[in-house]
Amino acid sequence: MLTLQGVTKRYGDPQTGTLAVQDLTFDIGTNEVVTIVGPSGCGKTTVLKLMAGLLTPTAGTISINGAAVTRPPEEIALVFQDYLNSLYPWMTVAQNVEFPLKRKVRERAVRAERVATALESVGLVGFEGKYPWQLSGGMQQRVAIARGLAYQPQMLLMDEPFGALDAQTRADLEDLVLRVRDAFDITIVFVTHDIDESVYLADRVLVMGPRPTFIEADLPVDLPAPRDQIESKELPEFARVRSDVYRRIRRSSEAMRTASTQTVGS
């Protein structure tokens, strides 16, 4: 449903600016969970922002369901890593989830219904009237996910959403992501630097190479559904893909260290 064709991104001057992404071509299929993993600083966030329509490519095209992406498309909802600055601190949990629907959904009752469903699916019933800063980090990220779900996108783009959370919360939220994928029937693109996470969640892992970002490998993950934090990770297939991803990333990291190029924040 989402296609990138020869996408290149230079920051600053179109000819001489820093090359962040070069000639990126890949497809995201409907209802797939695709994880994008790569060494830190490899430009994963740039790729995600291009897909979200927040950045314009210097060359190449991005299209969703055949239509070119020139601004943030309605089909995509974005969940940021920095939940603290992504939620509006002056709005309650329910208001945060409802805010993007204000113009999109005219009828108040429908809106309230959507908010309630979304909050229920992330396990936040009873927290509607709280403010984000009254919640723990994991719960704040649940609010952000609920906001994405209430928007009813075809695709949820997640940018290292659990990077700042502790291991247990993280595992809970990974399973939550897989549950809502089934419940809401959506496509998920999940950027992470955590290799286990990238394999556990994915139908397909895209391994990114060092800057300028390119697709180092496109690996299918053949693990049975539903996934389980313990059992799925014991399977030989998990170990095989995990090692494969790991080796490639280690190679990339070493390549990045030796190549002393100037760095741009990812």
Next chain:
Amino acid sequence: MRLKNSVYVAAEVVTPVLVLLVILWFTNAGSSFFLPPLQDVFVAFADNWLFALVPTQLVPSLFRLFSGYLIAVVLGVGIGILIGKSPRIRRQASPVIEFVRAIPPPALLPFTLIAFGTGDEAKIILIALVCVWPILLNTVDGITGVDTTLRETGQSYRIARWDTLVHVDLRAASPQIFAGMRAALPLALIIMVISEMVGATNGVGFFIVQAQRTFAIPQMWSGIILLGILGYVLNLLFTLVERRALAWHRGSRADAV
């Protein structure tokens, strides 16, 4: 802990009482014409401001104060948003703003006097002209400081421009805007008094100068005390409004620390 608190509270009451007693003793013991006995000042205060002169002197002052301040808030926030939203305008405007706001406000008084006369307009314009700068600069600061992630969140959810402005930018900038408004409040009071002392036919500032000219020293002091009370009450009211409007901000900050 509780004992300590009650000691503090007691001190808060006792200290002003002590200060008052000292002044009472001092003004009665000395025989300075310019520092009349405190009780005389209180009598004058009761005669004038409870509430005989309130409609003719205090109300015009308050009208000028609030009109000027309100205009400053509207202009400061409005132009501040415009400048804050556009880096191009910001670059062009900032030297001009820095220069204009460096002019000491009372220096503009002769200008407003000849340009707008001695009526209310002149005073309101001067108050607005002076109060607008801290509000404007803080608004610019607040708008430019809106977090990138917050902004991108709005973009990715295709939040309408107006909603972004009202529900995101203004709210995110409101701590700074309130800081600017707080800084402008005493300025408004100062300019109100000064403008009424120079060219006016009524107002608290006019009253003080008039009393001084007729050597009604207790009257003069009663006006000065009234201004003190006015400043105190205004600040109190402002704090109450600010607390309500920025409850989320204090909450989120307390949580982050």
